[in-house]
Amino acid sequence: MRIPVVIPFKPVNPKTRLSCVLSDDERELFALAMLQDVLNAARDAGCDPLVLSTAPFSLPDDDGKVNVEILNEGLNEALNSFCIRSAGPLAIIMADLALADRSSILSLMTSGSDMAIVPGRGGGTNAVYIRYSDRFRAQYYGSSFMKHMKFAETANISCSVVDSFRLYTDVDEQEDLVEVLLHNSGYARRYLQSIGFETESRRSRIGVCRDPHESGVVG
C-alpha cells in the first residue's frame, strides 16, 4: 500500500512574506515550483500525494497526474475529515518544503513511533506522520509543534521528533531563498535562477541577490 501524503496548498496570493523580493505572479509560480518538488519527493519515497488546495491550480509538468481536493472548510477541519476517512497510515507535508527528498520523507515514515513530527523554524509543524490517522487531530497555525506534541502526549500516542533540516526548512522569507539555491536541485531552484537569483557571499551567512538586468524580472 502506498501511504497517502496530504499536501495543503494555497495557489492564490501565496508566500506573502516574499512580497519584498517577488511579484505576485512570481510568488504564485514559485509556490507551484516548490509544490512540484514536494510531489516528486513524495513519489520518490513511494507515497501517494494528494493536494488539499484552497483553489484550483495548474501544474505544467504534472497535470492529470496529481490528485487534488478543493478545501471547503478550514485547514484543520479538512485534514481531520480526511484523517477520519483514511484511518490507516498517513502523512501531512507542507507544500513549501522545497528541500524535501526521498530520504527525509522515508525518515519521517520509519521513525518506529505511532506519530512522527518534524518541526519548522519558529515552532510550526512542517511534516507529520500518523500510523492510525483516525486518532489524529490537526492543530495547525500558531505554535503547532507544541500543540501536536501535547496532543500526542494527552492521547497517549508514541511520538518521535524527526531530525531533518530538509523537512525543517520551510520557505517563507527572503533569507530562506538561499537554502533553496544551495540545497534544492529541482524546480524551485531552477525557477529562482530563471528570474535572476543567485547566492551572494557575506561575512556571515550567505544571502541572495538578484540580477536586475535578468530578463523576465517583474518589478
Place this chain on the structure above:
Amino acid sequence: MRIPVVIPFKPVNPKTRLSCVLSDDERELFALAMLQDVLNAARDAGCDPLVLSTAPFSLPDDDGKVNVEILNEGLNEALNSFCIRSAGPLAIIMADLALADRSSILSLMTSGSDMAIVPGRGGGTNAVYIRYSDRFRAQYYGSSFMKHMKFAETANISCSVVDSFRLYTDVDEQEDLVEVLLHNSGYARRYLQSIGFETESRRSRIGVCRDPHESGVVG
C-alpha cells in the same frame, strides 16, 4: 577509540548579533551554556571533545574535565595543524549548536562516507566528520559549505550531506533563540529562562520575548 571532536570557541565578546537582546555578560554566559551542551552531546555520543579557544575560559560545571587548547593562529590554520597531527577520524563541531544531541552527532559519524558535513543556515559548515583527518583542509568563513563540498570533490573524498536540523541550527540571531527554548533541554535553555526569555505566540513563526521584570536582567 574515542573519536576526537574539535569545538572552536570564542569566549570573549561572542555572539555579537545577539547584542540587541543580550548584554555583553549575558552573551558570554549564554555562549558558555551552549558550549556545555555541545560538550555533553559529544560525550553522550562517545566522543572525546577538545575545545579550541581564542582565550582561556571557565566552565562552572566542567572545569578540569575538558581539554582546551588556546588558538595561536587563525582558525583554519589551527584546525589544519590539528588534523595533520591527528590523522585518524575526527569531527569539528561548532560551539553554538545548542540543539546537538547524541543521536545527531552519531548520524554525523556514521554516514558511511569518508567525509560528512552538516550545513548551517546560510551556507556555513556547522559540523564535519573526516575519516582520515590528515587529508582534510578546513575552509571556514564565508560560504564554507560550498567550499568544503568542492574540496571533497577535488580531493576525491566521498562526502555525504547529513540531514539534521539539530546540527543545522546554529544560534546567532534573536530569532534563533526560540529554537533553543523549543528544542534544547540543557544549559542553554535554562540560562535563557533564568534571564526571563520565553516563547511568544505569533501569527506565523513563534518569537521570543523577555520579561522586563525578571530579576538579573541587565539592560
